[in-house]
Amino acid sequence: MLDKLKRIAASFSTDAHFWSIRLVDESIQNHEVRNDIVQPLHTSRDHGAMVIAHSDGGAGYAATSDLSAAGLQAALDMATARARASAAYSLIDFAKVPVVPGHGEYTSPSWSIDLPGRGAWLELLAQECAGAALGERIIERAASVQITHSSHSYLSSDGAQIEQHFRFVMPNMAVTAHADGDTQVRTLAGSNAMQQGGIEILKYFGFADSGRRLAEEALQLLAAPNCPAGIRDLLLMPDQMMLQIHESIGHPLELDRILGDERNFAGWSFVTPEMFGTYRYGSELLNVTFDPSAEGEAASYAFDDDGTRAEKQYLIRNGMLERPLGGALSQARAGMQGVANSRASSWNRAPIDRMANLNIEPGTSSLEQMIGGIERGILMRSNVSWSIDDRRNKFQFGCEFGQLIENGQLTQVVKNPNYRGVSASFWRSLAAVGDASTFGTYGTPFCGKGEPMQVVRVGHASPACVFKDVEVFGGGV
């Protein structure tokens, strides 16, 4: 596609001092078996281009699905007209924004290895669906897999040429149990089992036999008492850590949010520019990286959507805040170093600062050591509920599954486990970080932000972690 774009761009007529074209061609296949019934096939293909132009110090964009030479020229004209119309009122002088043209390619792992056909997928899904049929209290069983192929081409007037090909695989298993007026749901990793690659992803997430396992856990939860209320040490497993990282580290560190762009919708941040380099975000055990190079993680890539080469960077090191999540434009605005995270959900949205892969580096504790070191605590896994304030400080999260820890031993399973806290103090209570054996890599396609709204794929990898003295509670009125 890049060659075709280059041919078209060679004939562009424009006096914009900068332009870029980002083309996205994305196909999705959904396969699902629900209560042993194959759900109808739904496929989609979405393709189009975003043209951005800078002129007179302003910037404008135009998104079009007309990929002909005339269509792209018209989009460039439209973007240029918007740039000029807004130049006198632009927040940013785009004539002064430095652009570093990127060149290169990226391809997801296993890209060249074919995936099974629909028949084979359905057989696999039907097996898990049937495995979850553990009696009449199991009222719904749904096994699914979503496969996404996404190709991105980027070309700019200053010579950038980038081609990236992604394949995302997202299996899920969801089991609903109901009895005596109560309902409990268990899913595969809180429905956050997504990575780049091939069929090996199902093995990574333990998809085989997940139907039976999750059904047993859902029944176990139905019979369990509510999570008790009180102050306990909290052991979060990686499929809940991903949400904790996402909401209370990722979003507050987005530089465009810190600069106020999101205040009308997604919110602001308790983090201010002055805090970088001096602020203790968490205990000395906390090491957080932006890592687009992680093999197979959901938001691995070589270049962001502004054409900046992406590299691993520490955002928090030994608990100290070092660097924000800000792309080239935000870095120029703030006069700070950042990362290559200027991303758009698709061709119809303009890039803004987003999370990508945001990970916690492994520590030294085994899971047994962490459990053994807790006198009165609780283990929680698989996110089900999340809410945080517009400054990303006061949060409340809920999980599908909880298990009490008493005197260093896992004991009673409890349902509706929730906890709440404040980001600014929560991470300072980090008391143990699991080693590589506790590490898990998850992803979601549903990180929301922006006006117009955008949902992008993000990846989060983390070991299990222990937090001291957290307010936990269960269901009921």
Place this chain on the structure above:
Amino acid sequence: MNRTNIEWDRHFAALADEIIRLREPGEETLCSLSAEQSDFIRFNAAKVRQIGVVQQGRLTLRLISGERHAYSTLTLSGSSEQDLAEATQTLRTLRASLRDTGDDPHLLFDRSSWQRTTFRTGRLPQVEALVRTVAECAAGLDFVGFYAGGSVLEGFASSTGSRGWYQVSNFNFSWSLYDANGRAIKTAYAGDDWDDAVFAQKLGQAARRLEYFSQSPKVLTPGSYRAYFAPDAMRELIGMMGYEGFSAREQATARSPLYKLNSGALHLDPRISVAEDLDLGLTPAFNEDGYLRESVSLVTLGRGTGQLTSARSAREFGLQPNGANAREMATSLAMAGGALPEADVLAALGTGLYVGNLWYLNVSDRTQCRLTGMTRFATFWVEDGQISSPVDAMRFDDSLYRLLGSEIEHLTETPELMLEDSTWGQRRTGGMQLPGMVVRSFELTL
């Protein structure tokens, strides 16, 4: 934007006609279109942060043969030749996929023939003039906002003869004014016909409300408080229920947060009546299964009386379809008003919390319909019927059964119409019409 003036109605009709013509014996086709031509402008510090235009259209083509069916969604370029070629290829692919597909016992679609057309044009601002107007009117204010305006289009065509078209031109402009301490008032101006004077008036009113922030904030501790929820805050509370609370599928699988209400195990205050109200005219009157949508009484005098039932749920659970979309989400909720005049809200509240907006709600206990979320924007402490001071953002965790049941004291007289402002994927249709509500107690937790 080569085809800046795509006549989507003609383009869609021509594509659908050709797809219908390409059927083979025993086949039926259902075609749905979602499209927009939108201008988007983001503002920060009363200046333009991002400005652009998006033109997009997506066709969902569904092929049905006997009890087998499959769907595919594709992007339309606006070129008749190109789009027809892609649709024809998609039809072939779907036909091939049906050969390997078994019968679907839950397949249901409408086989009748109907025609519905809604076509509403508006008077939208020119973007060049708009950015200038904002700069002039918001001078000296920390203004951050988002303008979305243009045409939104939805279409349907079936091989059984049904045709639906919904096309409106409108705008939705929301903005927040921040004071030096980071507190804000959020306001929206939405409609079909833009008027600079109305915008200036609304902006001026919002700016004057910033004076409420001049007092030191009242520090609240967790506990129960009397509270008034303005219609915008009600939109978050009731909107959460519109997400899955009124879904027939969620009810049948016992996952609905309103499961106990819908199953008759409990009821709300008899002043609570909620409907999916198609008469508001905010959404297309048809769905992707070919059914004409119906208004549905969801809660009547405090009792659960109906759910939103898609065709698929209807067949699976032995119900009647009522035109709900596939996800059975409410798009046009209307809640009956009460007896409290809007002018008497503060007096009725007396001393308590005035909640202008809520934010980031989620279900914390599905069985008890317990919700958690945050106060945001215009939230104030009221003393003896007078706004006395701002309140910093507080977390709540409370049951909607309680708030709409034992704790309700008043509903305001005139429900307020609020247009949908979502732009996930594309600009959405719909909205809600809701009153404000005074409750005896509201549980703050953090």
